[in-house]
Amino acid sequence: MDTAPVTREKRDNSLWLEEEQTDNMRLALKVTDVLHHEKTPWQDLLIVDTPEYGRTLILDGAIQLTERDEFCYSEMMAHVALCSHPDPKRVLIIGGGDGAILREVLKHPNIETCTLIDIDERVIECAKLYLPTTSCSMNDPRANVRCMDAMAFIKDTSERYDVVIVDSTDPVEFAAGLFQAPFYQDVKKILNPTGMMIELTESPFSDTALMKQAITHMRSVFPVVRMYWGVVPTYPTGMWTYGAASLSADPATPIRPVEGSTRYYNSMIHRASFILPPFLEELIVEQPHA
Amino acid sequence: MDTAPVTREKRDNSLWLEEEQTDNMRLALKVTDVLHHEKTPWQDLLIVDTPEYGRTLILDGAIQLTERDEFCYSEMMAHVALCSHPDPKRVLIIGGGDGAILREVLKHPNIETCTLIDIDERVIECAKLYLPTTSCSMNDPRANVRCMDAMAFIKDTSERYDVVIVDSTDPVEFAAGLFQAPFYQDVKKILNPTGMMIELTESPFSDTALMKQAITHMRSVFPVVRMYWGVVPTYPTGMWTYGAASLSADPATPIRPVEGSTRYYNSMIHRASFILPPFLEELIVEQPHA
Numbered sequence: 001m002d003t004a005p006v007t008r009e010k011r012d013n014s015l016w017l018e019e020e021q022t023d024n025m026r027l028a029l030k031v032t033d034v035l036h037h038e039k040t041p042w043q044d045l046l047i048v049d050t051p052e053y054g055r056t057l058i059l060d061g062a063i064q065l066t067e068r069d070e071f072c073y074s075e076m077m078a079h080v081a082l083c084s085h086p087d088p089k090r091v092l093i094i095g096g097g098d099g100a101i102l103r104e105v106l107k108h109p110n111i112e113t114c115t116l117i118d119i120d121e122r123v124i125e126c127a128k129l130y131l132p133t134t135s136c137s138m139n140d141p142r143a144n145v146r147c148m149d150a151m152a153f154i155k156d157t158s159e160r161y162d163v164v165i166v167d168s169t170d171p172v173e174f175a176a177g178l179f180q181a182p183f184y185q186d187v188k189k190i191l192n193p194t195g196m197m198i199e200l201t202e203s204p205f206s207d208t209a210l211m212k213q214a215i216t217h218m219r220s221v222f223p224v225v226r227m228y229w230g231v232v233p234t235y236p237t238g239m240w241t242y243g244a245a246s247l248s249a250d251p252a253t254p255i256r257p258v259e260g261s262t263r264y265y266n267s268m269i270h271r272a273s274f275i276l277p278p279f280l281e282e283l284i285v286e287q288p289h290a
Numbered sequence: 291m292d293t294a295p296v297t298r299e300k301r302d303n304s305l306w307l308e309e310e311q312t313d314n315m316r317l318a319l320k321v322t323d324v325l326h327h328e329k330t331p332w333q334d335l336l337i338v339d340t341p342e343y344g345r346t347l348i349l350d351g352a353i354q355l356t357e358r359d360e361f362c363y364s365e366m367m368a369h370v371a372l373c374s375h376p377d378p379k380r381v382l383i384i385g386g387g388d389g390a391i392l393r394e395v396l397k398h399p400n401i402e403t404c405t406l407i408d409i410d411e412r413v414i415e416c417a418k419l420y421l422p423t424t425s426c427s428m429n430d431p432r433a434n435v436r437c438m439d440a441m442a443f444i445k446d447t448s449e450r451y452d453v454v455i456v457d458s459t460d461p462v463e464f465a466a467g468l469f470q471a472p473f474y475q476d477v478k479k480i481l482n483p484t485g486m487m488i489e490l491t492e493s494p495f496s497d498t499a500l501m502k503q504a505i506t507h508m509r510s511v512f513p514v515v516r517m518y519w520g521v522v523p524t525y526p527t528g529m530w531t532y533g534a535a536s537l538s539a540d541p542a543t544p545i546r547p548v549e550g551s552t553r554y555y556n557s558m559i560h561r562a563s564f565i566l567p568p569f570l571e572e573l574i575v576e577q578p579h580a
Contacts, residue, residue, distance in 0.1 A: 016316075024320040024342040026306075030313070052314040052496075069495065071569070205359065205523050206342075231521060231529040233495050238528015239521040263569040272562035279361070279553040 005061045021236035022206050035130050040122040047130045063234050070100050073232045075265035078104035081163045081196045083254040088162040094150040096167035097123035100134040107260035121147035154186045166199035179214040184221040197245045204280050206236040215284045218245045228273040295351045311526035312496050330412040337420045353524050360390050363522045365555040368394035371453045371486040373544040378452040384440040386457035387413035390424035397550035411437035444476045456489035469504040474511040487535045494570050496526040505574045508535045518563040
């Protein structure tokens, strides 16, 4: 992408961010201010302010989060594993340089350390400058924020984790490998014996193939794989799915609450989010081996 | 609205439908064909074909349904009441001239009659011509499709119903009264003693005020009022809420399945849809009387 997807409308001179959600569908948000725009070594990074959703982070033209609705996503990425794992102490977040999932993870007093590895240092730096509500926990003494290629890190590290949360951008270019079996194998190797992995698996309406692929590859690596879902208004179609892969415990069963306030998640929503509408259940039905 | 919200893009000559979901947010769908466009006595009526969602019905610039995702809405509007009411035999649909909710209602063999009253005859006629997958049940012997002002009908009729489903357009102009206490009083008068009413109550993100107003007014009229929610990708923000008002039984408790296939609804989704995320629960918390 060569230019930011912000254009000025002729009729009233207003600015609009236009996101190509698919080849045939776009979401447009009015923009009151372009706060930051740069080409990083990795991607086009844009931060704008919008009347509908507040400050909005856009990477390579795709909305990553907005101040107003990120809680729907961040809470569901963090708390499902942290409330169902038998005793989570060490967490690894891959991606997530905005800090929103880190903030949610650190609400749990039992967490001893949370390492966040984002490939793009500029995302982290800009989040600190422009997104205080998401980057607010980066200086927590339990937080360990690093800039490097997480796929290389997990191949080499001798560290072990209880929960790995994969907060990727869309599955293209450097992020494509994050939805395939070799990556899941690498994650499995750095998990403790009761470990869990959480990863977004896109929308069943706008990215059916990726969703099915990710779940199929997870099943080829982990003994327990479940899907859950929720709403994220600024993600394509609003219906968002998540894959939960576990070495032992069932991610669908919460065994502790979140200490601290949440706006989307609670233990009843946790259980309800694993109940899939029949059309979605059908899309990921396990095929018997030939 | 003076013209259809379909415009031709200069760079590649493609047609796009652009829906103003709020003053600050738009959804745009690529259009392959404009199937029909007219000004009826009531509204601007447009039917287009889209690669993303199939055929799409737009009234006064607002997407009413698409072939690909209407099941999310139609099933949740029809089956929650029909599966929780003790013995539903007579159903009234207000609006819904496309026929999709009628189709869902008539999946229940216990239904003796389903009356559909839409103010706009042209919606019904065009649905028959262009939307065969939603209008397919209009000739069912149990269907009674009428074109008139439903608000006048329910004031005058001596008929009584077990379930009333209010499938309105957005709450502006002739539809504004459908979200207020006087209308709910009129609905209550035509309900049998165990009657239920279902009505869409918009998105908690994009129309919070209407949602809160509708639930508050329902509570002033009905002894049992519950909210449930689901996803509808082409409705603003994708997160859609529904109000369920009842004279006795709890709409949150399914007591029978749907006979016939469904793609969004089943009895587990029924129960789960009444579990509200904390932010939504808070928005509609009942205020103690002064």
